[in-house]
Amino acid sequence: MSSQNPLDSHHQDLSSRAMDYTVSSGRKFFGSLMTTLVILCVAIAILPLGSILFMLLKNGLGRLFQDFPAVFTELPPPPLVDGGGLRNAIMGTILTCLIGSLISVPVGVLTAIYTVEFGQGNKLSQFVRFCTNVLSGVPSIIAGLFAYGVVVLTMGTFSAIAGGVALSVLMVPIIIRTAEEGLKSIPREVRQGLVGIGATTFQGVFSVILPAALPFIATGVTLALARAAGETAPLLFTALFNQYDARSLREPTATLSVLIYNYAITPYKNQNELAWAAALIVVVLILAVSILARSFTKRKVY
Amino acid sequence: MTNPSIYSNSTDNSISGSPVITTENVSIFYGSFQAVRNVFLDIPKNKVVAFIGPSGCGKSTLLRCYNRLNDLIPGARVEGKITYQNIDLYDPKVDPVEVRRRIGMVFQRPNPFPKSIYENIAFGARINGYKGDMDELVERSLKGAALWDEVKDKLKESGLSLSGGQQQRLCIARTIAIEPEVILMDEPCSALDPISTLRVEDLIHELKQRFTIIIVTHNMQQASRVADYTAFFNAEAGEHGSRFGYLVEYDRTENIFNAPQEKATQDYVSGRFG
Numbered sequence: 111m112s113s114q115n116p117l118d119s120h121h122q123d124l125s126s127r128a129m130d131y132t133v134s135s136g137r138k139f140f141g142s143l144m145t146t147l148v149i150l151c152v153a154i155a156i157l158p159l160g161s162i163l164f165m166l167l168k169n170g171l172g173r174l175f176q177d178f179p180a181v182f183t184e185l186p187p188p189p190l191v192d193g194g195g196l197r198n199a200i201m202g203t204i205l206t207c208l209i210g211s212l213i214s215v216p217v218g219v220l221t222a223i224y225t226v227e228f229g230q231g232n233k234l235s236q237f238v239r240f241c242t243n244v245l246s247g248v249p250s251i252i253a254g255l256f257a258y259g260v261v262v263l264t265m266g267t268f269s270a271i272a273g274g275v276a277l278s279v280l281m282v283p284i285i286i287r288t289a290e291e292g293l294k295s296i297p298r299e300v301r302q303g304l305v306g307i308g309a310t311t312f313q314g315v316f317s318v319i320l321p322a323a324l325p326f327i328a329t330g331v332t333l334a335l336a337r338a339a340g341e342t343a344p345l346l347f348t349a350l351f352n353q354y355d356a357r358s359l360r361e362p363t364a365t366l367s368v369l370i371y372n373y374a375i376t377p378y379k380n381q382n383e384l385a386w387a388a389a390l391i392v393v394v395l396i397l398a399v400s401i402l403a404r405s406f407t408k409r410k411v412y
Numbered sequence: 413m414t415n416p417s418i419y420s421n422s423t424d425n426s427i428s429g430s431p432v433i434t435t436e437n438v439s440i441f442y443g444s445f446q447a448v449r450n451v452f453l454d455i456p457k458n459k460v461v462a463f464i465g466p467s468g469c470g471k472s473t474l475l476r477c478y479n480r481l482n483d484l485i486p487g488a489r490v491e492g493k494i495t496y497q498n499i500d501l502y503d504p505k506v507d508p509v510e511v512r513r514r515i516g517m518v519f520q521r522p523n524p525f526p527k528s529i530y531e532n533i534a535f536g537a538r539i540n541g542y543k544g545d546m547d548e549l550v551e552r553s554l555k556g557a558a559l560w561d562e563v564k565d566k567l568k569e570s571g572l573s574l575s576g577g578q579q580q581r582l583c584i585a586r587t588i589a590i591e592p593e594v595i596l597m598d599e600p601c602s603a604l605d606p607i608s609t610l611r612v613e614d615l616i617h618e619l620k621q622r623f624t625i626i627i628v629t630h631n632m633q634q635a636s637r638v639a640d641y642t643a644f645f646n647a648e649a650g651e652h653g654s655r656f657g658y659l660v661e662y663d664r665t666e667n668i669f670n671a672p673q674e675k676a677t678q679d680y681v682s683g684r685f686g
Contacts, residue, residue, distance in 0.1 A: 299523035303583065305481060307536035307590055308513030317535060322526040 163393070170390030173383045181387055185354060186369070189378045196388050198355045199369040202270065203339060203392075205356075206349055206365055209274025210281050210338050215331055217278070218285025219320075225286075226293040227315045239290075246283035253279040254344030262348060270356060270363040273349030277341060281334035288333065292326025293319060325406045332403035336396040342367040366392050432457045432594060432624050433478060438492035440473050442485065446650065447473050451492075451659045453643060455594070460616060460625045462635035462665065465645030465680070470657025471628045474645075475596050477501075478626065479515040480508040496594070513540050516592035520599045522579035524571030524586070529554075529563050532571040532582055533589045540590045549589060557585035558615050577608025584615060588623070595619065597627040601634065613638050632681060635665065642668040644677045 133141075174181055177193060184195030221238060229235025257276035262268055296319050304314035320327075350362040351372055366388045373385035431454035440448040448470035455461050463471035473482065480501060482488040494501045501511055524532050533550045542549060550567070554560040559581040563574070571582055580600060587595055597616075601609040616625060616638045629635050635642050643662040647655045661668060661677045672678045 296526075297523070299519060299521050300525060302481070302484075302517075302519055303523040303525065303586075305484065305512060306479070306517035306519065307539070307586060308509050308511075309536070309539050310509050313539050317539070318525045318527065 166386065166390045166393055169383075169386040170388075173387040174390060181384075186364075186373075186384060187380065188353075189376070189381065192380055194380070194384065196366065196369065196384060196391070198352060199364040199366045199388060200391065202273075202349065202352070202356065202363040202365040203367070203395075205270045205359075205363065206273040206277055206345065207335055207338050209271060209359075210277030211331065211335060213274065213278035214281035214285055214334065218282045218330070218334075219289050219327055221282075222286050222289035222293060223315055223320070226290050227311060227319065242283045242286045245279070246287070248279075249343075250280055250341050251343035251346075253277075254346060254348050257344065257348045265360065267360055268348060268350035268362040270349055270359045270361075273345045273363060273365065276344035276348045277338040280341060280344065281338050284334040284337060285327075285330045288330025289323070289327045292323035292330070295326065296322050328406040329403045332399050332406070336399040336403070339399070340367060340392055340396055342371050346371070430457060431455055432497065433626075434493075434495045435474075436493040436495075438474070438477065438490060438494060440470065440477060440482065441487075441489040441491070443487040445654055446656045449650075449656045449658045453659060453662055455624060455626060456641070457624050458620055458622075459640040460620050460627060460638050462639035462642045463626065463628045463645060464630075464632060464635050464642060465657070465660075466647060467630075468655060468657065469645040469647040471643075471645045472598050473657070475598055475626060475628050478594070478596055479512045479517050481512075481517065483508050513590060514592050515594045515596060516587035516590060517596040517598070518580070518583050518587055518600045521603050522576055522583055524574070524579050524582050526570065526572060528568050529571050529574070529582060530567040533586050536586050536590045542590075553585040553589035554582075556588050556619070557581045558611060558618075559585055575608075577604050577611065580604055580608065580612060581615065584612070584619075588619070592623065594624045594626065597625060599628050599630060602630060609634070632669075632683075636669050639665045641665060644668060644672075644674075644680060646676050646680070 177195075180193060181195040182200060183197055184193065185197055186199075187194035221242075225235035225238050229238070254276045256279060257272050261272035261275050265272070300318065300322075301314065304318060309317075345365050345368050349365055349368065351368050352362045352364045356363040370385045370388050370392070373381040373388070376382065433455040435451050435453040435455075438448065438451045438453075439446060451474060453474075463475060465471050476482045477490055477494060478496070478501070482490065490502055496511070496515065499506065525535065527535065530550055533553050534546050537546065537549055551560060551564075554563060559578060562578060563569075563582075566573075571579065574582060580603070584595075584600075601612050604612065613634065616627065619625060620640075627635075627638065641662065642665040644660045645657050646660045647657050650656050661672055661674045663673070668677060669681050672681065
C-alpha cells in the first residue's frame with residue numbers, strides 16, 4: 111500500500127496539471143522577448159542591403175532614366191562635358207566575365223568530376239580539395255597580381271584577357287565546390303545501376319550523372335559570375351581602364367567596377383553620376399543573376 | 413566447419429545441367445575482416461537460384477562478386493576462384509566492365525536513371541554497342557519486364573515519375589535490354605508492396621526461360637515460390653569474435669524447405685531463428 115502511495119499522488123498530480131492548458135505568463139514573456147530579439151537581428155542584417163539599394167536607387171535611377179538609352183549606348187565623356195554613357199564599361203564587364211567563365215567552367219567542372227567521380231577521396235583529390243579551399247580564401251587583389259605576372263607581363267599589355275584570367279582564378283573554387291555538391295547529390299544507387307549495366311565511369315558520368323547534376327553546376331556558374339561581375343581589385347592592373355571601346359582583346363578594357371572606382375573619386379559631377387548609374391547596373395545585374403541561380407536549383411531532380 | 417553444397421551431398425538429386433557459374437572455395441574479405449568463408453557453389457543454366465539466410469551472412473556480398481561489384485568497395489578482396497563459362501572472373505586480364513555487361517544486376521532499391529523511360533533502356537543498350545532498331549528493343553524489353561502496357565504512352569516521361577514497383581520493373585527491363593546471360597537480383601522486392609512483389613515474381617518465372625537468375629531474398633516464401641535451387645547461408649562468430657558468413661546447404665528448393673540435411677537449415681526455414 112505504502113509503496114503505491116507516491117505513484118498515486120504523482121498520477122493525481124499529473125491529471126490535475128493536465129487540465130490547465132494556459133501558457134504561464136513567464137514563458138509567454140520569454141517567448142515574446144526572444145521573438146523581438148530575433149526580429150531585431152534580422153533587421154540589422156538586412157539594413158546594409160536595404161540602405162545600399164536605397165542609396166543606389168536614389169542616386170543612380172535618376173541618371174539611368176534621364177537619358178535612357180544613352181547611358182547604355184554612349185561612351186563616357188571627357189571631364190566637364192555633360193551626357194555620355196557606359197557602353198565601353200558594360201561591354202568590358204560582359205567580356206571579362208565571359209573570358210573568366212570560358213576558363214573557369216571547364217577547369218572547375220572537370221576538377222569536380224575528378225575529385226568526386228574518379229579520385230573518390232584518394233590523396234590527390236584530397237589535395238585538390240585543400241587547394242580549392244585555400245584558393246577561395248585568397249584575396250582578390252592577389253588573383254589580380256597573379257594575372258598581372260602571368261598574362262600582362264607576358265603579353266606586354268593590359269587587356270580583357272588578363273582581366274578574364276584574374277576573374278577565373280576567383281571563379282574556379284566556387285564552381286568546383288558547387289559542382290562537387292551537385293555530383294555528390296546524385297544517389298549511390300544510380301551509380302551502382304550504372305555499374306550494373308556495364309557502363310564505364312566515363313560513360314556514366316557524362317551521360318547520366320553530369321546531366322542530372324547540371325542544375326547545381328548552373329547555379330555554381332551563375333554564383334561565380336555574380337561574384338566576378340562585382341570584382342574591382344583583380345581588374346585594376348589587369349584589364350586596367352579605357353576611356354573608349356577596346357578594339358581588341360589585347361587592349362586595356364573598361365569595366366563597370368573599375369569605372370565606379372575611377373569616377374567616384376573624380377571631382378566632376380557628371381562622372382560621379384555615371385558612377386552611381388554604373389553601381390546600380392552592377393547590383394541589379396548581380397541580383398538578377400542570383401535569382402536566376404535560385405531558379406535553377408528549384409528544378410533539380412534529386 | 414563443413415563444406416556442404418553439392419559436393420558433400422549425393423550428386424544425383426542435385427544440380428543437373430552444366431553450371432554457368434562455378435564458385436570454388438571463395439572467401440571474401442573487407443580489409444582484414446573475413447565476410448564470407450570457403451563457399452563452393454555451382455549455378456546451373458536457365459534456373460533460378462535463391463540465396464537465403466539471416467542478415468550479415470554474406471549472401472549479398474557473394475552475389476556482388478559475380479559481377480565484380482565489390483571492386484568498387486575499397487579494401488574488398490576475393491580469394492578462391494569464380495568462373496563464368498570457364499573463364500576466371502578475377503583473372504587480372506578480365507575487364508570488370510565486360511563482366512557486368514554479361515552478368516546484369518537488379519538492385520535492392522529501384523534505381524532508374526534520371527532520364528526518360530525510353531532512355532533508361534536505350535542508354536544501356538547503346539553503351540553496349542547495340543546497333544539495331546532501338547524502338548523495337550525498348551518495346552521488347554518493356555514487354556519482357558511486363559511494363560509495356562503501363563508506360564507505352566509516356567515513354568518520354570522521366571523514369572522517376574513511375575511508382576516503386578514500376579521503377580523496379582523498369583530496372584529489370586533495362587537489365588534485360590543489354591541481353592546478359594545471368595541476372596543477379598539483390599532483394600529486388602524488399603522495397604515493393606505485395607502486389608508489385610507478385611508481379612516481379614511472375615516476371616522471374618518468365619525470365620528464367622532465357623536467363624539464369626540468382627536472387628538474394630529475406631523472404632522465404634519468395635524463395636520457395638520462385639527458386640529452383642536454394643542456398644542457405646548462416647553467420648558464425650570466428651576466432652576473433654568477428655562474424656563471418658558461410659554456406660550451410662545448397663539443394664533443390666523443395667529439399668531445402670521440406671527435407672533439409674542440416675539442423676541450422678531446418679531451424680531457419682521453420683522460423684526458429686533469423
